[in-house]
Amino acid sequence: MKQNYFIVLLLMAGLSGCGDQKQQAKEEEKRVFQIESVDEQTGLQRMQVSRANQEIVCKGKKFQMSVERTPAEDLPHVKSDMGLFVDNRISVKITRADGSALFSKVFQKTDFASYLPESYLKRSVLEGMVFDDVSTADKNEITLAASVSYPMTDLYVPFKVVISQAGKMVIQKDEDMGEFTPIEEDSVDKE
Numbered sequence: 590m591k592q593n594y595f596i597v598l599l600l601m602a603g604l605s606g607c608g609d610q611k612q613q614a615k616e617e618e619k620r621v622f623q624i625e626s627v628d629e630q631t632g633l634q635r636m637q638v639s640r641a642n643q644e645i646v647c648k649g650k651k652f653q654m655s656v657e658r659t660p661a662e663d664l665p666h667v668k669s670d671m672g673l674f675v676d677n678r679i680s681v682k683i684t685r686a687d688g689s690a691l692f693s694k695v696f697q698k699t700d701f702a703s704y705l706p707e708s709y710l711k712r713s714v715l716e717g718m719v720f721d722d723v724s725t726a727d728k729n730e731i732t733l734a735a736s737v738s739y740p741m742t743d744l745y746v747p748f749k750v751v752i753s754q755a756g757k758m759v760i761q762k763d764e765d766m767g768e769f770t771p772i773e774e775d776s777v778d779k780e
Contacts, residue, residue, distance in 0.1 A: 671741040
């Protein structure tokens with residue numbers, strides 16, 4: 590009888606260990622793709638709020654830059670093979686050394702729409718934006734790298750957001766990253 594009890598305990602420990610491994614794998618996936626929360630009822634997933642404040646230099650001039658990504662509940666939700674997602678907004682503010690504003694804009698995925706097919710826009714989110722110090726180094730303009738991506742995948746379209754010292758902005762598809770071929774069709778289209 591003691592032997593059966595011991596076997597049952599081992600099986601229960603093994604099963605709980607498998608559950609812990611699955612939970613750990615799910616938590617790791619959320620961390621890698623910066624998913625903050627998943628609504629238990631709807632399955633709606635939100636990326637983490639991200640804030641970066643940094644001093645940047647462009648042609649010897651110093652600027653303060655802040656970039657903040659926040660989930661945008663009021664934008665249309667994005668449905669893909671990976672689930673249902675809240676899209677993001679990214680706020681960028683750049684000030685000169687004297688504190689005066691050089692640039693301020695809140696970006697949405699639609700700001701990049703002229704470069705992307707409608708089928709890609711329906712299934713993608715505005716994922717991120719960061720200062721590109723390499724592209725800025727030798728130019729008289731500030732360059733940010735931005736990406737519009739399929740959520741929870743490594744498929745994305747890279748962009749450059751170029752800001753002149755006068756505060757004018759131009760968005761360019763990052764041609765250095767090669768040509769992007771969007772996925773033609775997935776199971777979302779078949780529903």
